[in-house]
Amino acid sequence: MTPWIDIVRDPLPGRRGKPRTSGLTMVIDTGLAPGTVRDIVESAGDWIDYWKFGFGTSALYSLDVLRSKMDVLSTSGIVPYPGGTLFEIALHQGHADRLLEKARELGFKCIEISDGTIEMDAPIRRKWIREAKRRGFLVLTEIGKKRAGLTMSVEQYATQLAEDLACGADYAILEGRESGRNVGFYRSDGSILEEEIGRLMERLPSPDRVIWEAPQKSQQEFFLRKLGVxxxxxxxxxTEVIALEALRRGLRSDTLRLVLEPDGRSHSPLMAGIQF
Incomplete structure (x- = not known):
């Protein structure tokens, strides 16, 4: 129970609590210590759904450190998983099958299949999505290239997304890297290719099964405006999970403005008139 529950309601209503299948927040961890993870989960765990050990960082922890972090996350209802780059390396080195075995042994219940750096033929991608599902993993796929300047067309994004979901992926992630700059639907300054995203949104078969990588506040605000809380x-x-949650709920000026008239008055007494 929050200290202001009887006084302040969410200006943007409708935020879903756990367990949820939409309204997901996925955190990227690029090297946090176990104690830091515990502190973050204690204060913000209710608003975190997936926790990605970014790129290949999970290969650098001792077994005790990795398991310590995973235990904190799993007991708080947060799904940890190794970044897709680790899978790409294992596939390139001929050990994708062993990576899935080891992931299960370590206690991971979720795997990311991606080709952000390597080249992967469509049949190979389908094979590993299906194989990971067969072994009981939650499967996230990532669509898009990591190298600056390498782009895909809207049609390519839409086709790949539909194919991944049809093969059994639980969610498809659209590449934005940890910077949100010069990759995917973001320009080098982090601004958004709004027309291209609009065209893709029109073609999404299952919008609730898409995760938009949006590390910057301006990007988060854009998707909240377009697709809702x-x-x-x-x-x-x-460290920015609580700030994002405030943005989702209208507890921050950037999105509180969505329910206010130009003169600062609310659209309605309940401030619930916004339509996305």
Whole structure:
């Protein structure tokens, strides 16, 4: 129970609580210590759904450190998983099958399949999505290239997304890296290719099964405006989860303005008149 529960209501209503299948927040962890993870989960765990050990960082922890972090996350209802780059390396080195075995042994229940750096033929991508599902993993796929300047067309994004979900992926992540700059639907300054995103939104088969990587506040605000408080957002820095949750609920000026008239008055007494 929050200290202001009888006084302040969410200006933007409708935020879903756990367990939830939409309105997901995925955190990217690029090297936090176990104690830091515990502190973050204690204060913000209710608003975190997935926790990505970014790129190949999970290969650098001792077994005790990795398990300590995973235990904190799992007991708080947060799904930890190794970043897709680790899978790409294992596939490139001929050990994708062993990576899935080891992931299960370590206690991971979720795997990311991606080709952000390597090249992966469509049949190979489908094979590993299906194989991971067969072994009982939650499967996240990532769509898009990490190298600056390498772009995909809207049609390519839409086709890949539909194929991944049809193969059994639980969610498809749209690449934004940890910077949100010069990659995917973001320009080098972090501004958004709004027309392209609009065209993709029109073609999404299952919007609730898409996670938009949006590490910057301006990007988060854009998706909240376009898709509502329960849009799935990823690559959120762990220390900014509460700030994002405030943005989702209208507890921050940037989104509080969505329910106010130009003169600062609310659209309605309940401040619930916003339509996305």
């Amino acid at each position: 329960n849009v799935n957002l990823g690559n959120i820095p762990a």
